[in-house]
Amino acid sequence: MRFPSLFRLPKHQQFRIQPRYYDPVKEEIKERTERIKEEMEGKETGDYRSTKISFKRKTKSAPMTSMLQLGIAALLGVMVLGWLQFGNEIFYYLMWVAVPIYLLYRLKTIRKRK
Template identity: 35%
Template structure:
């Protein structure tokens, strides 16, 4: 007798293999009919069938994907949303902090930290304000 439970217990998975049969005669007949059908369509004796996709030759879907998919559609291309701009800003802040520490001492680091913190709070504020206004 099984007791009722709130939690769902996973049952063991069964191994099922579906055998695939290869019939070389059937394969050869399908290739011949596809070839003859293409020849007749090329000669114009039978109309072109757009719905018949069995005789299409398939190629890799990744070929050319990197070259053609550089720009993702629907993505905002704002200057402040790009990762390279963010890296540049962080790099400039670090350079300013290092030179400020060398020339002005530790007070420069505190000043840079306060400026960065204030800018971060402003960015967060405007993002939250923009989302609530929509």
């Protein structure tokens, strides 16, 4: 008999393995159907499987990323120089420029989606 406790004790963990079912007849049927499909499509078949390795980038984001980094660096440079020259007022002026540019960009991307 166990007494009630404030602490939760871990239960014994059991190792459970679920055996995989392997059906050689099913595997052979699957290979035959794949081979027949390849022959019907006109592809060459052989004992080896031809695989192509592609090292091309799927998205061409490198030029866009570099332009974005350049834009951020330029904005930070203008902010620092403006802060040194005009003080905190430069942030108000930059907001009057940045907000319309941001809104135009958002409208442009929304129109492209439609």
